[in-house]
Amino acid sequence: MSEPSPTRPRSERARTAILAATRDLVAEVGYEQMSIEGIAARAHVGKQTIYRWWKSKSAILAECVLEGLILPSRELPPDTGDLRDDLLVWFRGALHELGDPANASLLRGLVSAAADDPDLAAVLYERLTGPQEASMAARLREAEADGEIDSALTSTAVIEMLFGTIVYRILSRLDVGPDLADGLIDTLFDGLRGAK
Amino acid sequence: MSEPSPTRPRSERARTAILAATRDLVAEVGYEQMSIEGIAARAHVGKQTIYRWWKSKSAILAECVLEGLILPSRELPPDTGDLRDDLLVWFRGALHELGDPANASLLRGLVSAAADDPDLAAVLYERLTGPQEASMAARLREAEADGEIDSALTSTAVIEMLFGTIVYRILSRLDVGPDLADGLIDTLFDGLRGAK
Amino acid sequence: MSEPSPTRPRSERARTAILAATRDLVAEVGYEQMSIEGIAARAHVGKQTIYRWWKSKSAILAECVLEGLILPSRELPPDTGDLRDDLLVWFRGALHELGDPANASLLRGLVSAAADDPDLAAVLYERLTGPQEASMAARLREAEADGEIDSALTSTAVIEMLFGTIVYRILSRLDVGPDLADGLIDTLFDGLRGAK
Amino acid sequence: MSEPSPTRPRSERARTAILAATRDLVAEVGYEQMSIEGIAARAHVGKQTIYRWWKSKSAILAECVLEGLILPSRELPPDTGDLRDDLLVWFRGALHELGDPANASLLRGLVSAAADDPDLAAVLYERLTGPQEASMAARLREAEADGEIDSALTSTAVIEMLFGTIVYRILSRLDVGPDLADGLIDTLFDGLRGAK
DNA sequence: ATCTAAACGAGACGGTACGTCGAGTCTTACC
DNA sequence: GGTAAGACTCGACGTACCGTCTCGTTTAGAT
Known part of the structure; x- marks a missing residue:
């Protein structure tokens, strides 16, 4: 029942910075023009840190969406009966x-x-x-x-x-x-x- | 009203080969993975010949569409009255x-x-x-x-x-x-x- | 014993302009940086006119030397007896x-x-x-x-x-x-x- | 007096391979015909690795000379008194x-x-x-x-x-x-x- | 005076190499 | 072992010229 590994945990700071940089960049320059190097630079993060946790540019974007950082889901309005x-x-x-x-x-x-x-x-x-x-x-x-x-x-x-x-x-x-x-x-x- | 200049005309052969190569490649590998170098190689054409006449990958694709090479327009069926x-x-x-x-x-x-x-x-x-x-x-x-x-x-x-x-x-x-x-x-x- | 061809003779104007442009360019930008296209443009001459008469950049230069356009040969001084x-x-x-x-x-x-x-x-x-x-x-x-x-x-x-x-x-x-x-x-x- | 940063050091393997390829190519095809792409290919090295460390073809050659890879300096013979x-x-x-x-x-x-x-x-x-x-x-x-x-x-x-x-x-x-x-x-x- | 064929200006063509950017991998020192 | 940094190989970018190939125009003989 011991913890699986006595090791350094993933840096939440890095993760957050990467998602934020991605959110900003995709809006600023568009998806095609956005580069992983650009994200790393903007987030003050090593490229390897990105590749360790995501397998592609679009995967980061997917996580942004899941986090609600972009396109926050517009809920149906409360049921008024109509x-x-x-x-x-x-x-x-x-x-x-x-x-x-x-x-x-x-x-x-x-x-x-x-x-x-x-x-x-x-x-x-x-x-x-x-x-x-x-x-x-x-x-x-x-x-x-x-x-x-x-x-x-x-x-x-x-x-x-x-x-x-x-x-x-x-x-x-x-x-x-x-x-x-x-x-x-x-x-x-x-x-x-x-x-x- | 003077003609711009008497010089070698644009090669229809090259133009056609480029459009055909583009049509094939976009279906085979997708738009993102399709490279201009790939189109040039497939069409046996110099890259400059592409850049001379089109300003981007998507512009070639646009011409393919206009030529009806891809996604031939599906017409509405003849009017049956209904x-x-x-x-x-x-x-x-x-x-x-x-x-x-x-x-x-x-x-x-x-x-x-x-x-x-x-x-x-x-x-x-x-x-x-x-x-x-x-x-x-x-x-x-x-x-x-x-x-x-x-x-x-x-x-x-x-x-x-x-x-x-x-x-x-x-x-x-x-x-x-x-x-x-x-x-x-x-x-x-x-x-x-x-x-x- | 007939003349080989009743046709337009080589243009002296073009030849001279090419040599002059070459002389100027080799001094301005150096031999490596000098391009045949650059010579043609400077001389207001078609590239083919150059290739018709010379086989390389250095061949043009050679003719410049032969014409005395560059590096005019410095003769030994007259014999003074010493x-x-x-x-x-x-x-x-x-x-x-x-x-x-x-x-x-x-x-x-x-x-x-x-x-x-x-x-x-x-x-x-x-x-x-x-x-x-x-x-x-x-x-x-x-x-x-x-x-x-x-x-x-x-x-x-x-x-x-x-x-x-x-x-x-x-x-x-x-x-x-x-x-x-x-x-x-x-x-x-x-x-x-x-x-x- | 601080070190600039702790990062991956320059690859000696790449440096050596580039110099060796340059030494071979300049003798094989001559300086003008030798291309940086050719050096990179022969040395199994990315072009960027060359451009990162040298600013021109001749700069690589200069380093070859400094390393004694080409034209090893011919010393004067020992002093025999004559x-x-x-x-x-x-x-x-x-x-x-x-x-x-x-x-x-x-x-x-x-x-x-x-x-x-x-x-x-x-x-x-x-x-x-x-x-x-x-x-x-x-x-x-x-x-x-x-x-x-x-x-x-x-x-x-x-x-x-x-x-x-x-x-x-x-x-x-x-x-x-x-x-x-x-x-x-x-x-x-x-x-x-x-x-x- | 007309005819005619090569030379001409222009520039498009298939290519090669340029020098740059970014991808994804790796190797450091540091924490 | 995660991280920031950045060097690595590789592939594509868009540009510059190469040497070749049409074009329509020009021009000096030969007729």
Whole structure:
């Protein structure tokens, strides 16, 4: 029952400095331009310390996301009893956040990183959509029970559609503004045929 | 109106070989791992010939897209009179294409490239969604006139939602399968509340 | 017996401009740093025009020397009847010329070029030492006949010694000044043992 | 007085391999044709390791000379009491060495390098003539005291004359053979007027 | 006076090497 | 044994020139 090794523990100072430097750099120069040497220099840390604990640039980014240092997860708003209103509030807020170019740039960095690192992709989507998806699933079921909606659509599909729209807009840089939130939520609930 | 100068014209052979090599490499190794030296070697071309005509890796990719060498634009199917069926067919097809890992990998490469090159993003989205958006807008208007639908939703929003879903699925690698196409199109037309 | 070709003759204008540009550039930037593209640009001439008539950078330089554009051959002074005085005047003059840094730099360029182009070396030494050697041989023989000297030393050896000293001084950049001319000529005639 | 930092020391293995590769290549292909990439490849060393420690191709060559890897300094022979004989032995040996084309080629490389790098020139001449000049100066003075010679000629001038002849012969590739050694040394001591 | 073929200016081509950056690994001294 | 520092090998970057190859234009004979 003795401790496994009488040795120096990992430096929390170094770990924190690395994550902070990564968070700053990805926003400043973008994912592609961010180098591990740059992170090490900014964090006053040896490169080996990074390679000892992470296997790639995107893995550090993944840990930043898990720590909530970047893209803090936007929770679904508290249940007001009206799923439609709740989603609308949430979606408007999400689109509003993208008005800040720094946030948009950061999300592009994450998308770029996720595109060629499946592990980061998994972490990212678990982190970003996991909580929402869980409560979304619960609420959809509840709303179905209440007769509020009548659909076999899975929570995954709804999430996919909403997040997909966000990501698409970020990538296309079309800057369409948050006004489309209303139209999309309307369509989501009423369909193109409109409410009766 | 004078011609700039009488000199050796640009080699079409080189241009074509570069685009072909790029198309192959981005699918084989991904956008990040693809190097300009690799393209030059594969195309039997001097590096300078690439740098003379393109300013970046992503610019070559953009030209590949414009030439239709990669991701040939999937047109909306001919108008059968039923917009819903047409969209369903189109969306199923698009999702089906992503079943091929090569296509998925290629799309991830394009997304990654678009994330840090606004110019490529513009070309890509113009090329990929432009034709669809035009006919989509026409059909939406037509369907509205026919009473088939009743929505103020713009064609851009519809496109955004459908393409966003595709991109999101590609990035998340969740491999959900094409079955969700039906659910999404149902929701798009009927809403979560279902058809009456 | 017909002329070989009824065609446009070589452009003297281009030839002259190329030689002039070469002369200027080798003095300005040195032999190694001088590029054929640079010569072509400076002479407002196509590269092909250079390659059509010369096979290398050093070949152009060789022609410059032959044209007397650089390092105009310093002739032995007229025969005053006293070989020793004549040589002293000549050698002092030669060392004096090297006081001009431009001349020194140019000679270093020629040496560098000659070091890896045997053809240029041949032209250069033929041109630079040929005339001197011929008259030197005659004078040595004459002086020997007059009893002025008494040596089996060939004119080649004398030339070699005098020019060698010049080249060596240029390369070593020791900047010893022209005063050593007297000592060397004294030694050449009287030997280390001194005149009796 | 603090040490700069405790870090990985320079690799002696790499340094040695680089110098050896340079020594081989300069003899094989000549100074101009020798590339830094070629040295790096031959030495199994990254280019950066070369650029980290040397600022140019000629600087590496200079270090080779300093290490005695190329052109090991030919010492004056032990003092037999007869300066003239000693110089003759030395000069014959030096000219004999140039009979080996590899040595001649190597010396041409060094001359070419020295022509456009003053630093290398300084190292080269310090290294090649320094030891000889010192002992030469001593012997000249001694011989003068003994009445063997009677000349104000400095050791520098003698060195210049002898080395100059060697360099000149190398550059002109006239391949005159070592027989001229006797004539030159005769002249050096007796003068053109011959011994009395 | 027209014809014609090589020389010309320009510059794109396939390459080689440059000197720099960063990747991921290693070797120090220090803690 | 973890850490800061930084040297190591390696590969790619974007640039400069190499020597070759088209282009359209120019120009001096030969007809």
